[in-house]
Amino acid sequence: MRILQITDTHLGAVRAVRGAPRGWRRADDHLEALRAALRAGRQLGAEVVLHSGDLFDRSRPPTREVLRAEEVLRDAARWARVILMPGNHDRRGLSRWLPHPSLEVYDRPARVRIGDVRLGLVPFHRRAEGFADAARGLGEVDLLVAHQAFHGARVPGLVFREGAQPDTLGERHLPRGTRWIACGHLHPRQVVPLGEAIVVQPGSTERTSWSERDQVKGVALWDLEAERPWTFLDLPSRPMVDVDGPDALERVVPGALVRVAGVPEEEVLARGGWLDGSGFDRSRAAPVAAEPEQLSLY
Ligand SMILES: [Mn+2]
Structure with missing residues (x-):
């Protein structure tokens, strides 16, 4: 069972740029990054597309961006289950923007079965304790899906520490027995070990700030039957x-x-x-x- 994890696509992101062809917008790059990720996942036999948050850049995305996203995601739903969870940028939820029956949108914590694999989805929480309660409420899962910073995770100029930020998670915020975490939120790709758990963050699919200028962008492909169940895939992004x-x-x-x-x-x-x-x-x-x-x- 292959799961394509896409995260932090920030569809609709805006940048003022001079010298680009008439009609070009930075949002086109973000949409193309999503399309490229889906093409790669399909080629590699993914049966599930899992978006772990910050699908849109803004909590009220422009209609044009919602329609473009829906078209691309509905197309993916013809060859995969498409499971979507909001991030901190999607703070009004996603179901109001993407109510189509072919898309599985979880604005609240949820337990989802895909074949033999039990997914636990916990959308972004502002407080680590809130995340911990929601995650424990789901019971035992094989893959926890989160949109948070974890203790030891990094962005340029900052290492996240449990207790230093109210939403940063430590080992004690995870349900007992948690092994694998498919995580969104931080834009540099990284893997964060946390006790028995491994937090895998593929990072954003396209650069959203200059601090990301030297980062490789892409997605993760999960196969929970493999010994090391994730693989990062590099995808092109605008230099x-x-x-x-x-x-x-x-x-x-x-x-x-x-x-x-x-x-x-x-x-x-x-x-x-x-x-x-x-x-x-x-x-x-x-x-x-x-x-x-x-x-x-x-
Ligand atoms: Mn993000």
Whole structure:
């Protein structure tokens, strides 16, 4: 039984970009990342598509993005069971946006059977204790599905610690006997051991902030009968390049999102680079984001 875990697609995410073809929007990249993930899963024989949260970037996604997502997910439902769970960005739930009967949407904690495998789905909780109560209420499962930060998990500049953030989970928040956790939330791909449990975070499918510029993007393929039951699959994502001087121009490839300082923007555009609206703080030598990056880390 192969389960394709997709997470943090952030459909509908917006970026101001200059130099891209007319009509292009960053949201197109996020949708294409979902399509590419589904193509890979189908080719590899996945029978279940599991989305572990932050399907949409906003809790009130634009109608256009809802319709595009529904079309893509309903198409996947012709060859797989499609199971969806909200993340912190989907805080109004997903069932109101995707009520189609071919999609299995769980806005509340749920136990789901797929063949012999027992899934326990626990949507994002603001408090670790709330997550723990919900997870225990589901009883024993083979694969716990979460959208949380776990003790020891990392994003650039931060290691999560139980107790340091109210929603960070430690070993004691897991039901006894928990072995495998298919997790969303943090955008860098990572595996976090926690006592007897292993937390697998495939990370976002497309970059949502400049802090993700060097991260490999993709999904996870689960097979609970295998000794190591997950495999990460790399998928393409749009390059993000910092140009902080003439030497860095070499790294600009056509279609790359580029932040530029110390080089005329025209030189980036001439190489086919697209200028990112967040830009540089020109008063500093090192590139910094002009947007509140911390808010979009997960
Ligand atoms: Mn996210």
